Amino acid sequence: PVIGVNVGYLGFLTEFRQDEMIAAIEMLIDGAYSIHNRTQLEASVAGRNGPRHFRALNDVVIEKGTYPRIPTFVISLDGQMLSAYRADGIIIATSTGSTAYSMSAGGPIIAPKSNVFVITPICPHMLTVRPVVVSDDKLIEVSVDAPDGNFPLNCDGHLRKLLSPQEIVTVRKSSESINLVANEKRNYFEILRTKLLWGREHNFGQ
Incomplete structure (x- = not known):
């Protein structure tokens, strides 16, 4: 412990x-x-030598970085389209991380032991967009729709990879808590x- x-x-x-x-x-x-x-997240990205896996206690964040325009973040749950957000980034947070970056971006506070994740857009360019709370057994896939650019993948505030457009990040509940x-x-x-x-x-x- x-x-x-x-x-x-x-x-x-x-x-x-x-x-x-x-x-x-x-x-x-x-x-x-x-x-x-406390539940952790696992983010996976395909690589030349197989997938790379990263864990996070608070959140997995994909952001626009230095990209000068507003990209579109495409999100699916268990292979079904959730939404496409025009925003500065996307936060996927555990209940532990709900009081961190996600809360600052307008996400809800989620009590511990709640078996959910929250998906919170960062500065969305749409008035109708709200954070979404989903069951923690969902498989979340995120990609960035943009003509070019490199998009930071951060886990608990640490840069893990620069993503290319259309590169898919898979986020799920980690087997390790x-x-x-x-x-x-x-x-x-x-x-x-x-x-x-x-x-x-x-x-x-x-």
Whole structure:
């Protein structure tokens, strides 16, 4: 299992503060802890020597990069056309990643243990486009419809490949998950309120 200690700014996934680190380690040694099992994504791209596979805990992002115009991102689910988005990019996020880049792009917050993924367009050039929540047993395929260009494929913020137009990225639920040590003193919605200020009223200085 992985134990997260916040030594930075937000630390949404880190269950423990620095001043709780010693107590957390003692809890681990005593075996007095519980586990949050988090789903991962697997992104696959065809290669000369076979497919290349990349894992992500939060999200898989395909974006326009330095392409000067608005490309079209074509998405299918289990071989059936979902939609074609004219946008700056597409985010495919787990419930864990729903509070990261996807949320910033207007995606919904999804509670842990929800067996779903969210597909969120980045700056879509269409008023009717909304994020879509799909079952995590779906096979998601994404390609970029553009005459030229190189399009970054990022997994948890790390560049994995520059995609060519029409090159297909297949995203599915990974067979490997991550076990995070839980802090029983806090629940998920308390963390939302304290770290993301979820539901807090804004007085704007009044």
